[in-house]
Amino acid sequence: MNGATPLHSIGELSARTGVPVRTIRFYSDTGLLPPTDRTPAGYRRYSDAALGRLHLIGVLRELDVGLTTVRRVLDGDLSVADVAAAHADATALQIRALRLRHSMLRLVARRGPSPEETVLMHRLARLTSDERRRLVADFIAGLGADTPRARGAAAALRTALPDLPDEPSDAQLAAWVELAELMADDDFRARMADGALPPADEDLLPGAAQEAVAELLPFVRGAVADAREAGIDPNGADADPVVDAVASRCAAVLGRPDGPELREWLARRFEAGHDPLVERYWRLVWAVNDWQVVPGHLPFQPWMVQALRRSGRVSPSRR
Structure with missing residues (x-):
């Protein structure tokens, strides 16, 4: 017909779109791309509109529609x-899963x-947010409420719950898996029930008067926090002035002479008042939540114990 828009064969559609002939024939057979006309011999012919329709089909299929x-x-x-x-939302979920x-x-x-x-780690990593919250809630509930200390520990844990984001970093995921493994350990639950809170001052320095302890421990905590803030290594010489100041204050408050015996006694007492696994729990919570570690919030005992014991190995004349 004069002036009529020319029609295209399947081969021409394939050449212009890059879609294989067999795929175009499949689209045509299923009704997605009905032919505009047929030749007397029965061959399919397609208009420019059909060509545009095929382009759209190709784009949607490439987007996995x-x-x-x-x-x-x-x-x-x-x-x-x-x-x-809809597919953008689905793709976002796939990206998070990947x-x-x-x-x-x-x-x-x-x-x-x-x-x-490996199986356990994979299961822990794939828990939904609701399942993770239930795991934490069950862990806290398992601390019991038989003693004031257990109730206090549960209250302390509720103030800083681990909350793994939907798209965790490698460090956050590793921290969560380790944290979940700890929470599943019955022995650790018992330790947490007794050690989530700082030990009572009288437990740290038995035999000392309450007024003396109330004066001494805040001084020690503050000295260690300042040392950490300054980046002082407890095993280095820069820790010596901190230890000397703490030992001198302790000697005066406790009425004991400063020296290796007092420093070792302090080291043993501070060591007994600290559970490294409980501290590990809190560090993992901070890592999961991507919280900044504040030196003043860290237990003071590990730093002080190392520094005290180093000072006992180095005589004053060599410092």
Whole structure:
């Protein structure tokens, strides 16, 4: 017909779009791309509108849109914008899942766990946010409420609950897995019930008058916090003035002479008042929540014990 728009064969559509002939024929057979006309010999022919329709099908399929949804778009039941929004949300979920998988693989590669541990780590990493909250709640509830200390420990834990984000970093995921393993340990739960709070002052320095302890321990805590803030290594010579000041104050308050015997006694008492596994729990919570570690919030005992014992190995004349 004169002036009529020329029609295209399947081969021409394939050449212009890059879609294989067999795929175009499949779209045509399923009604997604009905032919505009047929030749007397029965060969299919397609208009420019069909060419545009094929371009849209190709884009939607490349975006992983299912054929049923493609048909609804072509029929006008759904807009391209609606489909794009839905698939953007789905893709975001897939991306998060891939990132979690990537972090998990890196964690397994770094820790080298046994097959059983690998399965447990994978299960812990894939818990939903609701399941993670239940795990933490069950752990806190398991501390019991039989003693004031256990009730106080549970209250302290509730003030800083671990909350793993939807897209955790490698460090956050590793911290969460280790934290969940700790919370599943009955022995650790018992230790946490007794050690989540700082030990009573009279437990740290038995035999000392209450007024003396009330004066001494804040001084020690403050001295260690300042030393940490300044980046002082407890095993280095820069720690000596801090230890000397603490030992001198302790000697005066307790009425005992300063020297190796007093310093070792203080080291033993501070060491007994600190549970490194409980401290590890709090550090993991900070890591999961991506909180900054504040030196003044760290237990003072580990730093002070190391510094005291170093001072006992170095005579005053050599310092």
